[in-house]
Amino acid sequence: MNLVKYAVLLVGFVLPSISFALAPPLRQIDAFKVITVEGEDMPWLVGLPIEELSLAAMLDGVMEPIPFQIDEYNQGGAVYFDGWHVPMAGTANLMDTTDKLLFLFKDAGERKTKRDQYDGELLAEIITRDRDGVERFVYLVRNSRLRSDEQYVRYSAEIGLVETDFYSLRYNNENHLKWDDFRYNNYVGERPLDSMKLRFDTGILTPMTDTELNNDQMIALPTGEIIGPIRTTTQLDFNMYLFGMSIIELSMQIYHYPKYVMYDVRGVIPVLRRKMLVDPSLTMSLDANQLLGAAIRTATGPKAPGVVDGKIDENEQLMIDTPFEGESNWIWVNSKRNLDVLAFVDYLGDFNEPMGLLLEDDLDRADPPEYFPGQQPNIGYHVQSFPMKGFLGFVVSIFLTDGFEGEGEPEKFSVYARTLPELEIRAM
Structure with missing residues (x-):
């Protein structure tokens, strides 16, 4: 009898200690997703000092x-920077409905019990549900003295260097539209990506004066940085120069996350200057370095991939000839050497110009x-026209x-890569 009681007591102690292992590990495509909780979804926090809040x-x-x-965000829907010309949407240093709380999906854990003590006052339980319905939990705390010292994104504004556990990117100090270096930690081979290329083609007053501006004439200089453990945001002043x-x-913000980079461009082209431009178009692309044998797929191209081999093959030509259709514009490059690149473009506001694929496959x-030298490949987007007036974004x-092994065809993982888990927030 005593032995039975001992066994029951032992189980009672052991089960709570192993309950944290019940949730299966997240898939790689999920683990480093950045979860965003809107301030408006936690109205009971509005007005609290941001510095008093933390997560556990x-x-x-x-x-x-x-x-x-x-x-904190500005009235235009971008991250707020002091000194920039767009006002803050809320009140500085206080939680507002427009503020956003960020954390990584992989850091969510098991549900706490009443016996699990923690420093500070618990204000909210954030519940995440993955595609299999598995729940994981994060807790928002006030006045805790405990903080994590983990930095998923590390940034040096002085030398323009961004580092994560997966990639590093160093910008040219005189123009952040130029990459001085790019490395991907698990890639097998030399530097896989050479440069980011921008090309702005336009006539000046007449189509007979065709002019191309490239990264030498399009210059983005940082005016401020917000360095956080989940992402780093850089505010830049982006100018196109002619003569x-x-x-x-334009305004540009660059967001660096652990496994992806986002370029957010917004502005209004003055009407008189827009009238000077005849048939303007813009290309934005990544020029890779010797990705021979890499496979290319696009949202509107053929199911069979194009292959990087120094010449445009039939499938690549079909991709070039088939325009993108609205939000269906993903591009996938599988290097077959432990680096996949998956790209998207999202238009903002009423900006909705036709867009096609830029693809060059040339050895020399x-x-x-x-x-x-060489375009192996140079691949990206071609925005084929600009509105005569109004907002550009x-x-x-x-x-x-x-890689995306085990995630099916790109038609599936291109959607799921940007699909966040279901969220439920409960006040405590």
């Missing part, structure tokens, strides 16, 4: 602080500014991963 989760059976950040004079000035052709997202 059950990790290995113990409540621990996890990395997080809260970003040494700025003809277009030079197209400076670049470090390595788009976001280019570049996902970087070892």
Whole structure:
């Protein structure tokens, strides 16, 4: 009898200690997704000092602080920067409905019990549900002295260097539209991506004066940085120069996440300057370095991939000839050497111009500014026209991963890569 009682007591002690292991590990496509909780979804927090808030989760059976950040936004829907010309949407340093709380999906843990103590006052339970319905939990805390020192994104504004556990990217100090170096940690081979290329083609007053501006004439200089453990945001002043004079000035924000980069470009082209431009178009592309044998697929292209081999094959030509259709515009490049690149473009506001694929597959052709000759491949987007007036805005997202093995065809994982788990927030 005593032995039975001992066994029951032992089970009672052991079960709580192993309950944290019940949730299966997340798929790689899910683990580093950035979960965004809108301030408007936690109205009971509005007005609280942001510095008093933090996150915790059950990790290995113990409540621990996890990395997080809260970003304040401007009235235009972008991250707020002091000194920039767009006002803050809420009140500085206080939680507002427009603020956003960020954390990584992989840091959510098991549900805490009443016996699990933690420093500070628990304000909210954030429940995440993955595609299999598995629940994981994060807790929002006030006045806790505990903070995680984990930095998923590390940034040096002085030298323009971004580092994560997966990639590093160094920008040219005189123009953040030029990449001085790019590395992907698990890639097998030399530097896989040479440069990001922008090309703006337009006539000036007449189509007979065709002019091309590239990264030498399009210059983005940082004016501020917000460095957080989940993402780093850089505010840049983006100018296009013709004959040494700025003809277009735009706002650009670059977001660096652990496994992807986003370029957010917004602005209004003055009507008089827009009238000077005849048939303007813009290309945005990544020039890769010797990705021979890589496979290419696009949202509207053929099911069979194009293959990078120094010449445009039949499938690549079909991709070039088939325009993208609205939001269906993903591009997937599988290097077959532990690096996949998955890209998207999202238009903002009423900006909704036709867009096609830019694809060059050439062993020798030079197209400076670049470090390595050849376009192997040079691939990206061609925005084929600009409105005569009004707002211009788009976001280019570049996902970087070892691969999408086990996630099916790109028609599926291109959607799921940007699908966040279901969220439920409960006040405590």
